[in-house]
Amino acid sequence: MRKRTEAQASNNEPVNADRKDPVQRLPSQAKAEGRVSYRSVLTTIGKCLLVIIFIPPFLNYASLQREGQVLLPKDGHMVDVGLGQKMHLLCKGKGQPVVVLDAPTGMSSDVWLHVQESVASLTMVCTYDRMGLGFSKRQMQNETTGTEKVWGLSTTGRMVDDLHRLLQAAGIAKPFILVGSELGALNGRFFTHIHDVQVSDLVLIDPIPEDVFEDNQWKEYWWGKLVPSLQVRQFSAATGLSRLLIILGVMEPAVTGENVSEEVIQRQKYLLSNPAHQSSAVDEHYFLNESAAQVRDITKFKPLSSRTAVSVITGDSFDQEIPEHLNQMVARLQKKFLEESYPSANHIHIKGADRRMIYKKPSAISQHLRKLVHQRQAKQQSE
Structure with missing residues (x-):
């Protein structure tokens, strides 16, 4: 019995040793399982990041x-x-004189919606998208107009050349009334000084004085705050984030209201999500000082013809969302350049308005344009 017991004991020793080994191996197994779990978490996170990075842009x-x-x-x-x-041109109404509308910096022709519809009841009113904006695609890099040797891309000189070719190709009757806001006002001035016989009336809305970019505070605002914010919007459009923000209601179109059709709303959302449009908007803002310098040079080189009537429309401030001292500075420089460049201009003030007036307070602008159209039509009939 003792031998059997000893044999059993001797036989049990390895069994007991085996029973102890799993307990001894638990720490190492836990570490291994921990590493596997950590890797799986990293893999899952990596897959999620890939989905977030690649799926929305696609x-x-x-x-x-x-x-x-x-x-x-x-x-x-x-x-x-x-x-x-090819450039996008939208004309409504019939008759003469034709009214041509040029949008503010970085904006498509949709901002003229209300003004165009109001004035189109009297005559033909045309809006267009500058190259790179809206539905006017940028020129391919291997193509050239020759003007880039003189005027840089996204500057007034180049835009005026584009506009001149557009109006010629579309057969727009001359002379016409040319209306521009902000950068559009710079374009209007440049165009009218060169092609003065084609423009009967020049209307400047919130014109940007050339000297504004000589002020350090303005340069800090423009290139330190405004342009970077537009670059963020461009990046957001390129990554597909803008579309998500629009769906969530965080980002909204500029032109809204009861009188704005769903088609126009959707078109604005499309442009907010379009990196090509946003890229051109950034470029127009970035090179605005160069555009202003081009206009200053051309107006000195070729004064405006006395046959062209000039009117200027401004609000209480240039932009209600920027500091008051900047608004006062712009107003002071606007007054100075108007007195020097267009001393006989008809200056119209719209109370409570800023640079968004063309789609937030369009009735005052429409009223002035309708008045100009009536005057020109009466003159044509008398002749």
Whole structure:
């Protein structure tokens, strides 16, 4: 019995040793399992990041391709302006003189919606998208107009050349009334000084004085705050984040209201999500000082013809969302340059308005343009 017991004991020793080993191996196994778990978490996070990084831009790009065709205004035309370029032109109404509207910096022609519809009951009113904005695509890098040797991209000189070719290709009757806001006002001044026989009336809305970029505080605001904020919007559009923000209601179109159609709302959302449009908007703001310098040079080189009537429309401030001292500075410089450049201009003040007046207080602008159209039509009839 003792031998059997000892044998059993001797036989049990390895069994007991085996029973102890799993307990001894628990720490190492836990470490291994921990490493596996940590790797799986990192893998999951990596997959999620890949989805976040690649899926939204892909979906945004696919949506843009479809929307670019569907949302093109039904009454609009893609006009071949030569050299493989096409620009979007939208004309409403019939008659003369034709009114041509040029939008503010970085904005599409939709901002003129209310003004165009009001004045179109009297005569033809045309809006257009500058190259790179809206539905006017940027020129391919291997194509050239020759003007970039003189005027840089996204500057007034180049835009005026584009506009001149557009109006010629579209057969717009001359002389016409040319209306511009902000950068559009710089374009209008440049165009009118060169092609003065084509413009009967020049209307400047919130014109930007050339000297404004000589002020350090303005330069700090423009390139230190405004341009970087637009670059963030460009990046947001490129990554598809803008589309998500629009869906969530965080980002909204500029032109809204009961009288704005759903088509216009969707078109603005399309442009907010479009990195090409946002890139051109950044460029127009970035090179605005160069545009102002071009206008200053051309107005000195070729004074405006006395046949062209000039009117200026401003509000209480340039921009209600910027510091008051900057608004006062712009107002002071506006007054100075108007006295020096257009001393006989008809100055119209709109109470409670700023640079957003063309779509927030359009009735005052429409009223002035309708008055100009009536005057020119009466003159044409008398002749």
